[in-house]
Amino acid sequence: MKKFSIYYLFIIPLLFVKCTDLTNEYATQLFTDIELNRAFRQCLVQCADSSNAHLMIPDSVPMGFNHYDDGYYRILLPAHLTHVDTLLRENGFGEKLDSLYWKTNYVASLNGNTMKAYYNELFPTINFAEPYRLLRGDSTAIVSYFATHYYEGIYSRVMTITQPLFTAHGINTLWDEVQGVYYDLSGQFIGLNYREYVANSIAAAIIKEMKREEILIRRDPSHRGPESGKLYQVFSSKY
Numbered sequence: 001m002k003k004f005s006i007y008y009l010f011i012i013p014l015l016f017v018k019c020t021d022l023t024n025e026y027a028t029q030l031f032t033d034i035e036l037n038r039a040f041r042q043c044l045v046q047c048a049d050s051s052n053a054h055l056m057i058p059d060s061v062p063m064g065f066n067h068y069d070d071g072y073y074r075i076l077l078p079a080h081l082t083h084v085d086t087l088l089r090e091n092g093f094g095e096k097l098d099s100l101y102w103k104t105n106y107v108a109s110l111n112g113n114t115m116k117a118y119y120n121e122l123f124p125t126i127n128f129a130e131p132y133r134l135l136r137g138d139s140t141a142i143v144s145y146f147a148t149h150y151y152e153g154i155y156s157r158v159m160t161i162t163q164p165l166f167t168a169h170g171i172n173t174l175w176d177e178v179q180g181v182y183y184d185l186s187g188q189f190i191g192l193n194y195r196e197y198v199a200n201s202i203a204a205a206i207i208k209e210m211k212r213e214e215i216l217i218r219r220d221p222s223h224r225g226p227e228s229g230k231l232y233q234v235f236s237s238k239y
Contacts, residue, residue, distance in 0.1 A: 036131035051209035056112025
């Protein structure tokens, strides 16, 4: 009898350890990879819609590249060229720079409809490898995965969209004038492909805003859509 009691003293704690699922093995059975992929695609749709709603409204206070988040995404010359901005302003060419910046950010905000069409084509084709790892990853793991694999596609699409817009809104002409003035004042070339720089700035802003929305989806149930939806179910689980 004494041996029998000792046996149970060892078995019962083991049962409790198994029930607590310290390895989280039970949780991995809550959703299939197909269900997780569906939820992640819904997450991307919502993140992209949020990004468009904030950035892709041309010069409409408080939205758009010129105004949203107190101008956080406003496209100016890159940090390593602030001396160009300073020199031109010191010599009375501030209005030319301001015109360049305003038109650039206005054009950046005109990308919404075309980017929406691009997302509608792209998102249904995306399959996430190791979806449970992404679910349990950091607060921007899904958008980060998307950016790693598809950033070049976003950049290329933006480059295509902005080419005619730069011409139509006189940005190419303004940039040529800025380069000419700077050369006359300093004897140096600026050495920046402006449209490539702007396209990268737009693509980076899109991703950054998408990440902000993913954080909200993970933290705030009100950002998960209807309770019957897979997005809500997945991100409301104790994954």
